[in-house]
Amino acid sequence: MAAMxxxxxxxxxxxxxxxxxxxxxxxxxxxxxxxxxxxxxxxxIPAGALTTSGGPPRGAVLGTLTANALDGQARSLASWPMPLLLLFVSDSCPISRKLIPIARTLARAEKLTLVLAGEEDAGRQERFAARIGQPKDAFLNDGELGRILGVDKLPYAFLLDGKDGTLVARGLVNSREHLESLVISGELKVASLQSYLSEPPTRSAA
Known part of the structure; x- marks a missing residue:
């Protein structure tokens, strides 16, 4: 009998x-x-580049804009490999000086072409470019370009992509997080992180 x-x-x-x-x-x-x-x-809200009211909107074609470089040649923005990070800086701006090496590190990581721009005296700009090791053909010195793009404070950055140099994102930047937010805005296809986060979430229809 089996045991229970x-x-x-x-x-x-x-x-x-x-x-x-x-x-x-x-x-x-x-x-x-x-x-x-x-x-x-x-x-x-993550730290994002501050988009000012002036300047071209996202999607504007900027590749046809031409400016004078420190090497004496006029260059269109579309003449550089894309994507292009155009960073307006000044030798007299301490934040600009701090941000340039950060922008270079980010450009290498994200495979961006970094071009600097400003509107100071050409001699001072050349000394600045030599001190930071920026090639003259990748340093624009043209005040008209800044006015067209609506740059009124520094440092200010523009991210362009596509064969025609379409504006992906732009904004006032002073940190790596601000620069990274331009790349993220481009990936999300939004004007800025602030505008993306301020939009109410879409609700699916019942």
């Missing part, structure tokens, strides 16, 4: 029930925490 299997002790059964209950409670806590983190992420 004794039922588990009541203490063991109670322990298993408690374990299942604790696991279910932990799952509920994790779900609630995940929702809270998502809500917090929506409230905390």
């Amino acid at each position: 299997i004794a039922p588990p002790p009541s203490s063991l059964l109670a322990g298993e029930i408690a374990l299942y209950a604790a696991t279910a409670a932990l799952g509920g806590v994790m779900l609630m925490l995940r929702r809270r983190l998502r809500a917090f992420g929506r409230r905390v």
Whole structure:
């Protein structure tokens, strides 16, 4: 006659029930925490380049714009390999001096062509370019270009892409996060991170 299997002790059964209950409670806590983190992420806006009211809109074709470089040649913006990061700087601006090596690091990482621009005295601009190691043919010195693009504060950056030099994103920048936000804006196909985050979420139709 086969031996009968004794039922588990009541203490063991109670322990298993408690374990299942604790696991279910932990799952509920994790779900609630995940929702809270998502809500917090929506409230905390990442640092993005400040888009000013003036200047061309996203999608404007800027490749045909021509400016004089420090080597004496007139260059169109579309003459450089795209994507192009056009950074307006000044030797007299400490933020500009700090941002240039950061922009170079980002340009290498994102495979961007970095071109600097300004409108100071040509002699001073040439000394500035020599000191920071910027090639003369990649340093524009033309005040008219800044006026056309609506640059009124520095440093100011424009990200162009496509064969015709289409404006992807632009804004006032003073950190790597600001520069990165231009690249992210281009990937999201929005004018700026601020405009993207300020838009109400789209709701699917019932």
